[in-house]
Amino acid sequence: MNPSQLRRNILSEHVLLRGKLSEVEAALRKVAQGEHADDAQLRGQVQQFVKSFLDHIEMENASLVPMLQGIDAWGQIRAEQVARDHDWQRAALTRLADEAKLGSTAEIVRMVETLAKQIREDIEHEEETVLSPNLLRDDPIAIDQADG
Numbered sequence: 001m002n003p004s005q006l007r008r009n010i011l012s013e014h015v016l017l018r019g020k021l022s023e024v025e026a027a028l029r030k031v032a033q034g035e036h037a038d039d040a041q042l043r044g045q046v047q048q049f050v051k052s053f054l055d056h057i058e059m060e061n062a063s064l065v066p067m068l069q070g071i072d073a074w075g076q077i078r079a080e081q082v083a084r085d086h087d088w089q090r091a092a093l094t095r096l097a098d099e100a101k102l103g104s105t106a107e108i109v110r111m112v113e114t115l116a117k118q119i120r121e122d123i124e125h126e127e128e129t130v131l132s133p134n135l136l137r138d139d140p141i142a143i144d145q146a147d148g
Contacts, residue, residue: 003071003136006063010131013056014123020049021116028109039105046100046108050093053119057086068130078130085122092118 001009024045031042060082068079096111130136 001063002138003067004138006067007131007133007136010060010064011127013059014127017053017056018120018123020052021119024049024112025116028112031105032109042105043100043108046112047097050097050100053093054090057090061086064130067136071135082126082130085126089119089122
């Protein structure tokens, strides 16, 4: 897969993940406001979001990280940062999945509120940096390059 195709695929997945996250947040807001909700359905929705995001992380680790490593002189550093971000995300999502199995609904709500903000910030940062069309492009020649 070439860099621009990978970029498009990841950006498309980000759109889907944001949508799933918004759906989970909306369901949890109803619970927090005291509206009746099917607890099993709510927990299942959280579990499905976690699975989708973990699958996305694995896809990025298998395709984006290796591509970044060789893309330019800073590639290795970029790849390591993405891998570190994925490590904390994986750990946080695993804790959320565990909580969704057996924990209290109130704790699930609290965890999703905290994690959602962090995930959105990380996605935005990733899109602005390592998913930039100036970095992940098919033509390795930078027309507007100002150095060397």
